[in-house]
Amino acid sequence: LFLENKMIRKLFSIVALLLFSGIFYSQNTEDLIGVPELTFNESKYVLVSAQQKSKVQFVQEYILEDERIEDASAVITIYFFNKSIDAKEATYQKTEELDRRAETDKYCTYNVTENPNGTEFVVDFITTNVPKDKKAEAPEEEFADYNIYRFRNTLLGEESTFMIIAYKEKSTGDAKGFQKSIGKKRNKLLEGIITMTIPSVTLKTN
DSSP: OOOOSSOOOOOOOOOOOOTSSOOSSSSEEOOOOSSOOEEEETTEEEEEEEEEEESEEEEEEEETTTTTTGSSEEEEEEEEHHHHHHHHHEEEEEEEEHHHHHBTTTTOOOEEOOOOTTSSSEEEEEEESSSSTSSSSSOSEEEEEEEEEEEEEEEEETTTEEEEEEEEEEESSSSHHHHHHHHHHHHHHHHHHHHHHOOOOOOOOO
16 A cells, blocks of 8 residues: 655755657657556556657656546556656756646645555645735636656666556546536545556657
């Protein structure tokens, strides 16, 4: 079982992981890391996108086998870094980012879960486009995301590597209502990510 903490001391500062920036090295649907599918809460998720964003960073997305990426109910993403990045420091980096976000996002909240020996961390959080400042202009349409990030250190052969398993649900409309609906199923979603078995990574070689 993982132990949940609602607050984390900001002890570390690391360079941003740049998960969503930069020019793609290559992009296709061919499995690049030896993980063609995943099982989440007894459902099969299949590979729909594979990207090599740099020499060391690989990103693969998965959705339910009977859905389309355009309207998928949820997306699971594996961010694999073929380099040594400390999972604990990466977790602090993410919570600092969310602390900044919460200053302007009305519904931004997060929780941190840590396994007993401190080798894996899970951050689950909600972000929206609803401003916290009542004087700010309200959006024409509300958007909200629920995310779970599982940070873990792994081995590729004898080399230390780093992986994030990320789960995302999106909502358009009532952000507050979405927050309430997530609350009802949060424990099951968290358990699914925490207990998910991840096959060993095998990088594709040319």
